[in-house]
Amino acid sequence: MGARASVKAVMAATAVLLMSPLAQAQDFYSGKTIVLYAGQPPGGGIDNEMRLVAQFLSRFIPGEPQIQPRNMPGAGGVTLGNYLYASATADGLTLGMPGRAGFVLAPIGDDKTARYDVRRFTWMGSAASTNFIFWARNSSGLKSVADLRALKRELNVAGSGATTSNSIVPEILARYEKFPFKVVRGYPGMAPAVLSLERGETEAIFSDRASIRPDMIASGLVTPLFQTFAMEPNLPVIDTLLTDVRERELIGLLATPMRLGLALIGPPGMPEAQTKILREAYGRMVRDAAYQEEARRRNFDVGTPNDGEAIAAYLSKVISGLSPEVIAEYKSFVERN
CATH class of the missing domain: 3.40.190.150 (Bordetella uptake gene, domain 1)
Known part of the structure; x- marks a missing residue:
C-alpha cells in the first residue's frame, strides 16, 4: 500500500509539473x-x-x-x-x-x-x-454652441485636476476659440465636480454621460452643447468647432484617453x-x-x-x-x- 501511495504521489506531482x-x-x-x-x-x-x-x-x-x-x-x-x-x-x-x-x-x-x-x-x-460631452446648467441660459459664442460673461466650468480633460479641454477652447470659460480646478473627482454643478457653484462641466445623473438630464437641469465623438445624435462634434491647427493637435492629444x-x-x-x-x-x-x-x-x-x-x-x-x-x-x- 505504501509503495502504491508513493507511486500515486509521484504521478500527481509529475502531472502538476507537466501542466501548461x-x-x-x-x-x-x-x-x-x-x-x-x-x-x-x-x-x-x-x-x-x-x-x-x-x-x-x-x-x-x-x-x-x-x-x-x-x-x-x-x-x-x-x-x-x-x-x-x-x-x-x-x-x-x-x-x-x-x-x-x-x-x-x-x-x-x-x-x-x-x-x-x-x-x-x-x-x-x-x-x-468614452464620449465626453460639454454640459451647461439651465441657469446659464445656454442651449447651443451659438449661444456659447455669444455669451458676454464668464462661465464657471467645474474641473477635477491639472491633468484631466474636464479641466484642460475647456481651457484650450478658451485660449483658441475665446469661449468665456473660467475653469474651477481642484475638485477631488468627477462626483464632487458634478455636485458643484448641481448646487449652482459652477454652470458647466465637460464629462462623460455616466457621470451625470439621469434625473439631471431628464429634468432639464443640464443641456448638452457639444461632444467629443459623433456618438450622440444631433449634437455638434468638437472637431467642427476648432479653427487652429495647434488647437486641433492639442484636442487630439486630450481625446486619446477618451478613445x-x-x-x-x-x-x-x-x-x-x-x-x-x-x-x-x-x-x-x-x-x-x-x-x-x-x-x-x-x-x-x-x-x-x-x-x-x-x-x-x-x-x-x-x-x-x-x-x-x-x-x-x-x-x-x-x-x-
Missing part, C-alpha cells in the same frame, strides 16, 4: 480574491464602472475568484497608477481602473508625481471609447498565462448581453470594445508621434495655477 502555464493559471484563480481599484473616490463614473466590472468579471474567469472593489483616489488616477506600477504584486490578483486623461497623460506632461510609463502596464481592455475608454489594467510584468486569461475574460464580459444591459441602464459607454494589446500598441504610436511643441503647450496647461 495556462492550465496552472486557470487552477490558480480557484479560491482566490482579486482586488480591483478605482482611481477616483466613490460615487463618480469611474468608481461606478469599476464596481460594475467587479460584479460581472468573476463569472468569466476560470475558478470564479472573488473580486473585491476598492478605491485609491488621488491626482486624477496618478496615485493608483504609481501603486500598480511600483508596489502591487504582478501576480494577476491586483487590477485597477485608474481613469482616463489624468492617468494616461500625466507622464507626458512631465508630472513629477507620475512615476510610471503607461506603455509598460498590462492592459486588459476597455468596454468602449481608449476606461481601461482595466494590471501591473507591468504580469505572467503571460494570467494575462491571457484576464484579457479573454474581460473581452467576453464586455460582449455579454447581461453586462451590456446593465451598463446601458447605468449610462456607461457600450460600443466596440478595445482589446488590451491594441490599446498598448495605440498608446505607443501616439506617444512616439508627439511633437515637442505640442508636448510643451500641453505642459503649459498642466502647470497653470
Whole structure:
C-alpha cells in the first residue's frame, strides 16, 4: 500500500509539473480574491464602472475568484497608477481602473508625481471609447454652441485636476476659440465636480454621460452643447468647432484617453498565462448581453470594445508621434495655477 501511495504521489506531482502555464493559471484563480481599484473616490463614473466590472468579471474567469472593489483616489488616477506600477504584486490578483486623461497623460506632461510609463502596464481592455460631452446648467441660459459664442460673461466650468480633460479641454477652447470659460480646478473627482454643478457653484462641466445623473438630464437641469465623438445624435462634434491647427493637435492629444475608454489594467510584468486569461475574460464580459444591459441602464459607454494589446500598441504610436511643441503647450496647461 505504501509503495502504491508513493507511486500515486509521484504521478500527481509529475502531472502538476507537466501542466501548461495556462492550465496552472486557470487552477490558480480557484479560491482566490482579486482586488480591483478605482482611481477616483466613490460615487463618480469611474468608481461606478469599476464596481460594475467587479460584479460581472468573476463569472468569466476560470475558478470564479472573488473580486473585491476598492478605491485609491488621488491626482486624477496618478496615485493608483504609481501603486500598480511600483508596489502591487504582478501576480494577476491586483487590477485597477485608474481613469482616463489624468492617468494616461500625466507622464507626458512631465508630472513629477507620475512615476510610471503607461506603455509598460498590462492592459486588459476597455468596454468602449468614452464620449465626453460639454454640459451647461439651465441657469446659464445656454442651449447651443451659438449661444456659447455669444455669451458676454464668464462661465464657471467645474474641473477635477491639472491633468484631466474636464479641466484642460475647456481651457484650450478658451485660449483658441475665446469661449468665456473660467475653469474651477481642484475638485477631488468627477462626483464632487458634478455636485458643484448641481448646487449652482459652477454652470458647466465637460464629462462623460455616466457621470451625470439621469434625473439631471431628464429634468432639464443640464443641456448638452457639444461632444467629443459623433456618438450622440444631433449634437455638434468638437472637431467642427476648432479653427487652429495647434488647437486641433492639442484636442487630439486630450481625446486619446477618451478613445481608449476606461481601461482595466494590471501591473507591468504580469505572467503571460494570467494575462491571457484576464484579457479573454474581460473581452467576453464586455460582449455579454447581461453586462451590456446593465451598463446601458447605468449610462456607461457600450460600443466596440478595445482589446488590451491594441490599446498598448495605440498608446505607443501616439506617444512616439508627439511633437515637442505640442508636448510643451500641453505642459503649459498642466502647470497653470
